[in-house]
Amino acid sequence: MNKFLIIFVICIVNLITMLKKIFRRKVKDEIKVTIGARHNNKPLFKSSFIQKWYAKDFSLERWIEELRMLQNVGIEEIILQSIVDTKNKEAVYNTMLEGFVSSENDMIKSALDAAEYIGIKVRVGLGESEDWWEKGWYDFKWLSEEADINKKIVNEIFEKYGDHKAFGGWYIPYEFSEFFITTKSQQMNLNLFYKSITEEIKSKSKNFSIMIAPFFSSNRFKIGSVGLWKKIIQNVLVDTSIDIVSLQDSIGVGYNTFENVSALFYYTKQATDALGITLYADIETFDSTEKGNIPVDLKKILKQMSEVYCYVDGFVAFSINHFQNKNEENQIGNYNNYLEYYNKIKIEELFEKITQNI
Template sequence: MKRITGSWFDFYHCNPYEGDTWNAATQQFSVNDWDAKIAEMAEAGMDTLILLSVALHGKAFYPSDVMPLRWDMLCPDPLEAVLTAGDRLGLSIYLGLGFFTTPIMGSLSLEGDPSPIAREMAKELASRYGRHTSFAGWYLPVEAAIYGGYFPENYIYYANQMSDFLRALGPSKVLIAPYGTRSVKGDSAFITQLRFLDVDYIAYQDEIGVSRTTFEAVRETFLRLREAHDLADKPLWADIELFRFQGKVLYPGSVERIIRQIEVVSPLVDKTLCYQYHGLMNKPGSKAHAGHESSIELYQGYMDYVRSKGLL
């Protein structure tokens, strides 16, 4: 059994409905608030953090010369704030290279070369923040959609082109997090795709939060993935979904459900990430609370569980 050791976070959630319970709070975070939130996640056992995106709808979350339009944030440079906190705490932080367009996923055919804006933003990020020891790599937020058991070929082209470009800039690690996990075949054709897919880490969404599968099916899927990744000689990561939908808004799932997700998936993978601590968990009395009050209950239940199992 493995505890959750990584999480996504965002400066403003890419879907304003989904992030309705925390977007307003996050926009008002100061430098000290971001330091406190990152420290809170580290205290909960997170050593790896993935920023969902560095921009959204043509506006950057940091002072950018490439994309002059800015999101209205109290913190003058939240990216500098979280990387500085990550340096202090010894964390690995991956920067989400998006979302630059509307709609946010853009076009793989346009972005896969990669696009000029992706190139320029990546160059700027590497130049501006490359000194940070916590800046461990890149996350490609244009999600892979596994259909009919396999990665689309145009996605593999996109990911490989991006990886080649990003590794030349540094840092060198690249992470993706596919959905459609439930359809994975795990056969020789899929293994061939894994060998050709030039990314370092693949964190598959468990799809429990979106109610697209069952716990039994998740176990069978990750068993297939474990065998395929071993044969392809690639690490296997999981992205378990902490949320539930209430209408269009994301709220914390029940403690019992999250524990079962951990117990089903974590023994089969090398690392367990979650989507996401930020907004869905808050330590009681948090100096930087962001999310519904039920996030405290999920935090307490999860921490009680990992301590009872000797996982923290």
């Protein structure tokens, strides 16, 4: 009996392996159809995230230094990941929200003023709470209250900075994954949560795009689950007025691998295309280790970008500011490697332009 059981298990494992190979082959075949349409999408970063713990005390001069560093490698937009800790009621700007504490330095104003001086844009993130990871997937009352707080933040930010020349758009920091939304009820609750915030944003101005950055973990991968992710994306984001999905590749943190990340972006693109949403790749420029997150070398970053570039309209780094930063002594080499690569691409583009005009 044990012998037959072992044979049965082996057959099941072989079947699953075969199905995965067929699935990957199907995706790779369809890549050939889309790759031509993405010919002009060079694997270069256009945006980079920065977190408030790192930048909240930057002076104007320090912001100028930081943003000039980004501009020198083609970064056109800095994303302030979040500006308010809604749980601890702490803001990194001069807030008038009842019960909230302001930081001594107005991080938003400093970033905007520096960006205007340099000539790049700032995408402003909203509030976030560590309770999101505990309550965001089941507690609709908490979601409603959190949406209300963020609508107040939207109004305050728009009133203070909405006319600033460097103000470039909005970022909603509440990141969802497949774990959050396994049921239709969860998907509907999250849809209403995002709608509540985005309707407030668009009521102020339709000129600024809204970005979110969900993620998917293949550690919970099941046959067909990536295909189900396509339906989840559509159910959660339908009619939300979200303009950009910057999907985390999650390779640095170890949730995905080079073997499955292409399929993830393949199905996500099907969903975003159906919704009329632009798809970006949020590339993790670090590796998670027992000692914390550490920078990865350029070769790995470029491989991450090459796996998904045929599906996306842009690349966002997480993060040049935190892992390839010229202003941090132990990261100068990482920055210089990317700078050399960026300059090489720009020279190639210039050469192509010249030869086309001959």
